[in-house]
Amino acid sequence: MAGRAAEPEVIWARPERAGRGPRPAYSRADIAAAAVRIADADGIDAVSMRRVAGELGCGTMSLYNYVPRKEDLYELMVDAVSGEYELSEAAVGGDWYAGMLGLGRQTRDILRRHPWLTRVMSTGHAFSPNALRYLEHCLGVLDGLAAPQGTKMELIAMVNGTAMTAVAHEIAMAERARGLPWSEEQEQRVRSAYLHGQLADGAYPRLARVMAEGPAPGDPDESYERALRRLLDSFRREPAP
Incomplete structure (x- = not known):
């Protein structure tokens, strides 16, 4: 036609x-x-x-x-x-938690080496030769997880999404810092002073308690590790199929 x-x-x-x-x-x-x-x-x-x-x-x-x-x-x-993933056969059928933790760390490392990936990744790229190899390996790692196959695919997607979100945030913060006419430390001091001023009148008591206890550690490696472990912990509680 x-x-x-x-x-x-x-x-x-x-x-x-x-x-x-x-x-x-x-x-x-x-x-x-x-x-x-x-x-x-x-x-x-x-x-x-x-x-x-x-x-x-x-x-x-x-x-x-x-x-x-x-x-x-x-x-x-x-x-x-x-193709940069190191897919160890020793991880297949073993401790699924440790295996996925290692893969999640690798994903973040690859995204950091190639920051442009966060711009072009899509589900349409999930069926290329190396992507299929990666998915097959992940499912092998998850052999020990008593969950439906669809749930395992969701877990793989969430691990990848966690890495993508973390690295995209790092990239955005780095780009923002490059555009500042002053140091990042100066920027944070000014914003911290403003925030404490807003909390002083008692309008935000819950936020005030959070700040009184001190902010969560800001190290991006530690933050990513916590997020990844919390995600994997949630799948330990998944009901068996």
Whole structure:
């Protein structure tokens, strides 16, 4: 039918090379690695088909023969960095709590190494080769958790979401600090003084009690560890299927 959009295509269903003809000059791994280097150095907004082609030393239109859409390029990038997980077979079928705790720490480390990931991650990227490998491993780690399979998938998603939220907050705070004409310490002193002034008249008694006890430790590593453990603790109480 005229004007009808083409059917969507999954990049992984597209052969990387034809059965015949010359060997392609670049692999998907080459293209993904070039794009990741650009994003790590200059941010995701710097990643364009032209910039990646320049990094590889080929023409922009030639790159479209390998990667039809920019969305496909993002998917290649996400898959490439998803390959950084160390998926130990020793964790499969063992202590699920310790296994997921370790994976949650790895997820945060990967997101910190590649801050642009928080901008491009989507559920559509959950079925790339390395993502499938990761999901299969997580489910193996969770063999010891007496819960429905759907609940296990929710747990995996929540661990990833916790890491994404924590790192996105760190990135936002760092960007904000870079834009201040004074130090972060000066900013916090002024805001703390204002807050204590607001609490002094008794309008917010619960908040006043919190501040009187002292704020929670602000170390981001400790905060993330607490959040991850509290999440996993909640699944220990899940009813068996």
